[in-house]
Amino acid sequence: MIRIGGKVILVKQGDITAETTDAIVNPANSQLLHGGGAARAIAAKGGPVIEEQSRRLIERIGEVPTGKAVMTDAGRLPCKFVIHTVGPVWGEGDEPEKLRRAVWNVLTLAELYNLRSVSMPAISSGVFGFPKSLCAEILLATTAEFLKQPAIMLDEVVMCNHDQMTTDIFQAAAQSCQPG
Numbered sequence: 001m002i003r004i005g006g007k008v009i010l011v012k013q014g015d016i017t018a019e020t021t022d023a024i025v026n027p028a029n030s031q032l033l034h035g036g037g038a039a040r041a042i043a044a045k046g047g048p049v050i051e052e053q054s055r056r057l058i059e060r061i062g063e064v065p066t067g068k069a070v071m072t073d074a075g076r077l078p079c080k081f082v083i084h085t086v087g088p089v090w091g092e093g094d095e096p097e098k099l100r101r102a103v104w105n106v107l108t109l110a111e112l113y114n115l116r117s118v119s120m121p122a123i124s125s126g127v128f129g130f131p132k133s134l135c136a137e138i139l140l141a142t143t144a145e146f147l148k149q150p151a152i153m154l155d156e157v158v159m160c161n162h163d164q165m166t167t168d169i170f171q172a173a174a175q176s177c178q179p180g
Contacts, residue, residue: 002140002174007147007155009140011174013167014160017045020078021117021158023071025106027124028084030063032070037126038162042082046075050082066092067101069109079119083109087124090131096138099124103142110154117156122166132166136173144177 002009016024016038026034026042032054034043043050053072057064064070069085085106088098102123110118120139124130136159143157159174161167 002144002177004144004147007152009143009147009157009159009174011159011167011170013162013164015041015162016119016121016160017041017077019119019158019160021119021156022079022115023081023083023110023113023118024074024077024079024160025118025120025123026082026084027121027126027128028064028086030065030086032058032064032084038121042077046077046082049073049075054084067098067105069102069105071109071113081113081115083118085123087128088130090124090129095124095130096134099130099135099138100142103139104146107143107146107154107157111152114153116154117158118154119158119160122159122161122170125166132169133173136166136170137177140170140173140177 026039064086066086072082074082083106085102087102088095122135125132125135159170
């Protein structure tokens, strides 16, 4: 756990679809097609509203660019919203900055909607191939930087990953994280 004033970043192993934070983060592709991994689990448990709202968003905007974030309702999930963000594919160039931007935009969107808590998995570290240790460092450091801003209402960010290995990597990164 990392404390930043009265705010907290928590690392835990768990099922992102069971999180009761105000929003959960879907590590999405640019077409918001929920075909596998966390995206499939989120859409399956949340029900058709997530896929329907995603489809309508894509009809209006064309695609979600890497590093950007959009929001849908959560359907049957215990959270209120799903924030979909497109992280970088490892090897496409400038991946650390693109991942940092994706996390910052997720947190900014949560703040714009006056959310108090968000649960986020290891964005881009699955099929997109981003190295898990670098992912953990970027997610934790970017979140800490965001939460240090004055007048931020968001007060809890949960780094929630389903597997023990990724959770252990995030725990180790949290222990060495010096938010200052």
